[in-house]
Amino acid sequence: MTKNLRRKLLRDIRQNIVQFLAIFVMCFLAMYVMESFDSDREGMSRSLDEYYTETNFVDMYLTSEGFSYQDLETVKNTAGVKDAELRATYTGKARISGSEKKIEFNFIDSNNISKMLLYDGKPFSTGEGGIWIDRDFAKRQNITVGDILSLTHDGISFSEPVKGIILNPDHMYFMIDETYTDPDIGAYGYAFLDTSEYPGQRITFDRIYVDARDVTNQFNMDEADEKALEKLEGSLRAVLNVRGLEFVAKQNEAGFDSMALDLESDETLGTVFPVLFTIIALLGIMTTMTRLVVKQRTTIGTLKAIGFSQSAIMVHYISYSVVIALLGCILGAVSGWWTLGKYLHVEMNKYYSAPYSRMQVSVNVVLAILFICLMAGLTNYFSCRKLLILHASEILRPEAPTVTDAGFLEHTPLWKRLGFEARWNLRDINRNKIRTFAAFLGITLCASLLLTAFGINELQGGIEHWEYYELSPAGYNIGFAEGTDYETVYDYARQYNGQMALNVQTELYGANNHKILNVTVLDEGNLYLFQNESGDYFDLPSDGIAISAKAADELDLRLGSFVRFKMPGSSVIYEDRISAVFKTPSAQGIAMKREVFERLGARFTPNTVYTNVSVPASYVEDRAEIVSVFSKEEFIESLHAHSEAMNTEVAYIMVVAIVIGIVVLYNLGVLSFVEKTREIATLKVLGFSTNRIRWILQQQNIAITGMGTVIGIFIGYRILGFLMFQIDADTDFIIKLSIWPFLAAFFISFVLSLAVNALISSMVKDINMVEALKGVE
Amino acid sequence: MEQDLSKTNNVLIKFENVGKVYKTGQITYEALNNVSLEINEGELVVLLGPSGAGKSTLLNLLGGLDSATSGRIIFAGEDITSFDDKRLGQFRAKDVGIIFQFYNLVPTLTALENVDLIRELGVEIMDPLKALEMVGLGDRKDNFPSQMSGGQQQRVSIARAIVKMPRLLLCDEPTGALDTNTSREVLKLLQDQSRVHGRTVVMVTHNNLFADIADKVIMVKNGTVFDIQKNENPKDADELNW
Incomplete structure (x- = not known):
């Protein structure tokens, strides 16, 4: 577009500033919201892909009550397995500056799958003593390479020199035990040691890490990757005979899963609202430009009459909304990046220990801007086209009034009863x-x-x-250590007039898939309640299992269908009919009465007591069987x-x-x-x-x-x-x-x-x- | 008296049995019927006739603003009725300058910018400021149309038309919205275009008096040309009184 038409465009925009400002604001907001969410989503997704690729993130890990070197060989020799490693994980303590901090020990023989990312010190080598400690813990606790750490595992004290400061991709979203509902980065830590450094009598390998041959992508997995993992799980199940065998595919790993869900949420918010805003913006463009074109009918006719080509005039008028939309989109995206986007990114990093975490502009945002501008241009095109295809002489004649047939209403008796105002308005609407x-x-x-x-x-x-008031009205929640016997928990329940429950995360099998979800088994009591999809209270059924609406959707199950589940450490699969569906804001999964659970042949081993009686927080320190005491306020x-x-x-x-x-x-x-x-x-x-x-x-x-x-x-x-x-x-x-x-x-x-x-x-x-x-x- | 460069007796425009029919829904309206005429290069021609006679339709066809339903229009030896929309646009851009009754200036451009706008058609133009000076508005170049009188706006419109030095100037009731004195000034400018610069000027009007300044007067009525008169001694625009 040439100089004078550019001037005309700018002055026309100034003369219709309210309308164009409205278009600008809508495009601005559409891209503001989209870029805010998308910059974080894209950056996190890409950076994670790099992190996982660099560290050869585990494709699948197996857990059980214990694996042998023979099991490892079996796994390594299974078709579809590229490599496999044994790992033994234990929770212990490190004494730092006079206080004890929880730490997870990972004893390994080799470091090829979910490798450590070294920040300081020397890389891990098989057979070498010392400890490789996580970067965030080291930073918060002022630990540096060369320090000697005093450690405790299962009552045994030992010490290790710090050989390296590392990060590990399996611990990106890391909570050391159930006392934490969200990660508190650096408050507790994790560390890697060679198996030869295990301080106890006999090491138990509770995990086998698998690098799958056919899984090509890291974070951004595709359907083929998921299918390959499913197939591999089937193959490994067929060859392994191990008690309590469980499989965790990479997409179900805590950090991966949590990040994927967070990014999905970002994507939803970053799509739904911008789409709505864009529709409104296009509506604004349509009405504004239709009006502008009508108002400039004579100018358009004159431009055509003096020799401007149809395409030159079209380009000029299309530029109005395209310029405004482009400006709004770009400024919106830039503002979104620097404000809400930055905020979301900082928030995300509070929970994830992701080393390459960054914000990034995605191609989606560029495409969205192009799409909005294209749609703006097209909307303008259709606003102008009707006029521009006419001869210059026709455009220069004032527009004839719209001729409309009398509407249907005018032929009905009702029309005669309507007053002038109603008739005027109806005809105005019709025209x-x-x-x-x-x-x-x-x-x-x-x-x-x-x-x-x-x-x-x-x-x-x-x-x-x-x-916390409708579904779980208990004032306190006591969590018991794994393996605490029934009688001990029962005594606490009696003492505190509480309700016993078994809460575990385990594999639930749906119609065509399986997911790691929650299983809640409840003893008698009224401190853990259920509401149906209308929000009405109901008692857990005695003839089956209740499932949360969201879990039912994820597993493609409905009332009357059968759900299967396994308890951690057991290979037995339990199955029962779904007799109720409940709504819960968190902890999606299944729930059942103790009697139903026991009727299925499972043993009720409660690990939680809900109570309204005040429980001292010091129990966590003083009593070995108690791992957590949470009040409702906490x-x-x-x-x-x-x-x-x-x-x-x-x-x-x-x-x-x-x-x-x-x-x-x-x-x-x-x-x-x-x-x-x-x-x-x-x-x-x-x-x-x-x-x-x-x-x-x-x-x-x-x-x-x-x-x-x-x-x-x-x-x-x-x-x-x-x-x-x-x-x-x-x-x-x-x-x-x-x-x-x-x-x-x-x-x-x-x-x-x-x-x-x-x-x-x-x-x-x-x-x-x-x-x-x-x-x- | 100015030097008279017109009347070369070269035929610039030729209408051969031209007809124009408008259709609106079921209604058809014959605006022009079997019109034939010739206009020589450099002539000042006045198209006279009452309202609805077909003068503006004739002018529109002449300037390529509209297309004929039948017949041929020859301009400088080329049949413009065979032109497509793009070619017609080029014809208007290069050869035709148009002056409207209500000036039709772009309201958001200054006087100079309105004239300079023609540069963007990619045709050869004279200095836009010189064109403005020729119509006596050199000192109003930075004024927007809304800051000028009707006569001044019409003069800007003339400057815009002549800046590209067209062979044909078409004027649709150019004084229709102006007072007597201003009209006389505008007519003088148009007459000069014919006499001094040798341009063909075709002017539509319903004012019979203007026939006196024309070299040729074409009388239109009910969509037909019913008379063409040659004026051997046209008056100067200055001499007109009404």
Whole structure:
């Protein structure tokens, strides 16, 4: 485009600044939200891929009560296995500056699968003494290479010189035991030692790490990788005869799984909202450009008459929205990166020890910007094309009034009963269907967006009450060490008037797949409750198993179908019918009464007691059988810390939704009024009072806004349901809202629309009848 | 009196049995019927006739702003009725300058920018400021249309038309929105284009008085040319009084 047309473009934009600003804001916000989530998702995903590739992240690991070197050879000789390693993991303690810190020892013979990433010191070599300690623990506890660490394992004290500071990909999302609900990086640690350094009598290898031949990708796995792992699991099951054998494919490894879910949540939020914003932006472009083209009909005709080609004029008019959209998108993406994106990235790094973690622009963002600009251009193209294909002489003639047939309504008896205002409005709607539809769609989208945003806010904020007051009202939760006998736990339950439970994470088998999920077995009591999908309480069934809605969905199971599960360390598979479905915000899986569990032939070995009686926190230090004591307040505090990032995301989205709602409604209101200026001037000329004209306009607005708001709230409710289901695989919600999100969505979209209309229609009194009725600019 | 460069007797434009029919839904309207005429290079031609006679349609066909339904229009030996939309655009860009009744300036461009806009058509143009000076508006070059009177805007419109030195100037009621004195100034400028610069000027008007300044007057009525008169002694625009 040449100099003068560029000047014209800029000045036209300045003259229609409100409309173009609205388009800019919407494109800005669409890319702001998308880039915020996408930069973190893309950077994390790529960096993890590099980390996993560099360290040859484990493709699958096997756990059991103990593996032998013979088992290792069997695994190595199985088709599809490239390499395998034994590993023995134990939890012990390190004495640092007078206090004991928990530490996980990993005894290994070789370091080829899930290798250590060396930061300082020397690399691990087989048979060499010393300890390789994790970077975050070393940093927080001021440990450096060469220090001698005093360690304890199973009551045996030993010491080791620090040979290296490392990170290990298996420990990216690391909680040393169940006393932690979220990682506290550096508060506890992990370390690698050669098996020859094992201080006890006899080392038990509880894991075999497998490097699969046919799994080619690291973090960004594809279907072929997953199938290869499934096949490999089948092959290994057939050749290994080991007690309590379990398989954990790489995608189920704690860090991998948690990161994948977090990134999926980022992707959902970073897609749903930008799509909504983009639709609204395109709607804004369509209405604005249609109006601009109509307003510039004579200019377009003149340009064509004096010799500008159709394509030159088209490029000029397409540039309006493309320039604005491009500017909005780029600035939005840059702002999103530096604000919300940075925040999310920092939050993510609080939980993950990912060495190459970074933010990164993905091709998706570039494509989204190109798509928005392309759509903006196409929208403009269709706005101009109708006019530009005409001869210059036709364009230069004022547009003839739209000829429309009398609508269906005009042939009904009802028409005769309608007053002038109703007839005027109905005919106006009939003659301006696109404008009416655009206004209706705009209000619908705004209302749905607002309800979604307010809904997420309420549901997210309601988790605390739901989980810790409605479902799990116990004031305290005592966790017992593995292997604690039934009588001991029973005594505590009696002493504290509590309810015994067995909570484990294990493999659940669905219709066509299996997942690591939770199994909860409950003894008599009322300190752990269940709600169905409507939010009503129900008792666990005596004739079967209850499954959480989200687990049922993941395993493709439904009421009446059979679910199978294994308990950790056992090879027995239990199976029973699903008799109930419950909703829970966390710990997705299955739950059953103790009697059902025992009827299946399993042994009830409780590891938790729920109680309302105060339990001293010192029990954790004083009593060997107790590993954790949590009060409800501690759980809530932990929940707050965990959901801080999500709450911030929701707050951002809510602000964005409100801004968009206001901008769209104002823009549509102004456009609608400007388009009616001639009709309004005609009514004024005929002697209609300003107030009566304003009331006529308001009637139409009330009808369109009312319908748009109601339908928008309905659609928003559906979007909310979809979003809350997708947002986090571990978290589930009952989509049951109070009246407030509805009122807020209604108030902002309906009342604001009426207010905007009332404000704009006050311009009726200022309309210059002579100017407005002129046929030319 | 200015030097008269016109009347070369070379035929620039030739209409051969040209017809134009408009269709709107079921309704057809015959705007021009079997029109034949010739216009020589350098002539100032006035198309006269009442409202709805077909003058503007004739002018539009002449300038390639519209296409004929039947017949042929020959411009400098080329049949412009056979041109496609792109070629017609090039024809308008290179050979035709158009002056509208309501000026049709781009409101967001200054006077100079409106004239300079023609540069973007890729045709040879004179200095836009010189064109503005020729119409007496050199000192208003930075004014936007909304900051100028109707007469001044029309003069900018003339500058925009002549800046590319076209062979044909088409004027659709160029004084229709102007007062008498301003109209006289505008007519003088147009007459100069014919007499001094040798351009063919075709002007549509319903004002019979303007016939006095024309070399040729074509009378249009009900879509047909019912009379063509040659004016051997056209008046100067300055001499017109109404």
